[in-house]
Amino acid sequence: MSNSNGATNMKYDSLRAGAVGGGVMRTLSFISLVCGTAIIVFPLLWMVLVSLLTPDRAQAATVSGDLTKLFPNDPQWNNFSDALSQMGSVRWKGFFDALANSIVVTTLVVTGTVLSSSLVGFALARIRFRGNNALFLLMLGTMMLPGQVTMIPLFLLFRNLGWVDTILPLVVPAFFGSAFFIFMYRQFIAQVPEALVEAAKVDGWGWFGIWWHVMLPLCRPVTAICAVFTFIFTWNDFLAPLIYLHSDEQATLAVALNSFRNQYGGVNKVNLLMAASLVTMIPCILLFLVAQRQFIEGLGKGAVKG
């Protein structure tokens, strides 16, 4: 009897110890998550706070390091309209030009990357032809090349084509696929049951029809990732537009923001810079929130029995 009591007590003790251990672990992981979130959120919060300050407080908070001035006692909401309207030489025009350019470039680049990468990925995954694997390896090999290596040859090429100061150097390469996304599409499509392709063939469709009607809809999770990453990269890309787009009319938002910073990057109008940067970030944040479900969702269910 005493033995069994002892055993029961030991069991409870170990359970309690486990519970305590679990609690400590939970607290630790909670604290580390809060710290991680704080590290990521702090710059954003700092931007929001500075964008709402008066020029004097902004200067005090950023340059003089007086953190007590960081919290806006009188939020300056008109900072946003001021910042956007003062972008470029003509009031509001600079902002709308840059916005339109960014939208056009980003839309074309996203469309081009998704279409070409999925098409090439599909071909590499499904069409049996001589040299298939060699081509795939060669394509993967291009991922090892740093962008800086090809920067000058590419510039010379596009200059010879007369494409400098047009959006073509930014857009056209996207229609030739991106090695990383081709790799992603290929791996995903390789998992799709071969029977679906065969069924579509028997249904009378050729390779293009199968790609468009069967594979692209099935690849929605990959397409979401490809589209969102390409969008964010292109929207925020600073280097390529800076190299190829020279005139104000052609500038994208990232470049326009840069010229704006040269103008206001001094200590006196950092609040306007932050306001303009925040507005530029909005599409990326919205897109990520909208598309994040697609990252998780898989559409392969129900294709075959199981």
Added chain:
Amino acid sequence: MATISLDRVGKIYPGGVRAVEGVDLRIAHGEFTVLVGPSGCGKSTLLRMIAGLETITEGVMKIDDLVVNQLPPQARDIAMVFQNYALYPHMNVHDNMAFGLLRRRKFPSRLKSIFSGSYNSGRKTEQQEINRKVTAAAATLGITQLLGRRPAALSGGQRQRVALGRALVRQPKVFLLDEPLSNLDAKLRVEMRAELRMLHRRLGVTMVYVTHDQEEAMSLGDRVVVLKDGLVQQIAAPQEIYSKPANRFVAEFVGTPTMNMLEGSLTMKDNWATFASKSLQFQGVVSAWQPLAPRGAQSAVLGIRPEHVLLNAAGGMSATVDAVEHYGDRMDVVVQASGQRLVARCGPDASIHEGSTISVAVDLTRAHLFENNQAGMRIG
């Protein structure tokens, strides 16, 4: 008319593996042909060669006098039902069924209609026609209420019907079915089998069906093609396959329980047959074997279907009952006679118990005789 003819058709894979060898087969219009055999026998490969999903490396294949060796699947006017259904998961049932119809209009005529301004009206009538066909096919298969659902929301049986509907709606020359019932439970499988048979009778189209289940093959086919290791073993009507198997493999493959096989020697004196196997001996008048008499005593394999092993027969040999399997409508009895194992089938009311001793006889007139070698060809 849709006939299929295969003339010495074969398939060798790039690695040198031979999957199908020298198949000669003529399938008449409206015939239900079943390809059956154990796994790896080449039956699915042969079906996929008819579909155009596998290249033909030897021989000539024709559909309606047209040589199709080099034609892709989309040019053969066939429809196929896959073992795992292969429904497009992102489309609902209606779109799955309509998918094969969308492409009927060729690109040049579509372009012409755009320029002539009749594109939209043309599209509308095309869409109406497609909807009409899909609705009709769905009604035939009783899946009208499922048209708006996605495949993931369907049961196995429903998916099977949709896969059939997708084939049906295109009104192809030839239906190819690759083990379409193998993923269904036993009850549903029997139901669908009967439905398939009725559907075939109603449509009167040429169907080629692949299965590894000999029972399914026998119950469905107008003709059954038995394959082994890529070679055709026998092509015949189900009843003939059962009653006159061409060789030992077919005899053992078809029928449940398997045919009893006894190796021994046969001696014929006119029409009096004596078959001795170890210490077992069967005798009787078998006129059909009389031509074998001049050969004297010869090594052979005697095949006896379980229903032709007679239990409690007068003048039989003594045997011990090893096992009794009750099926309600019949009993299968496993007996040991002089060290030889025999399976017998009898009525459900026979009073036979495990461990008891009974007498066993064989109806030699209904027995089969095969060569005692690897080919095991039928000799009587």
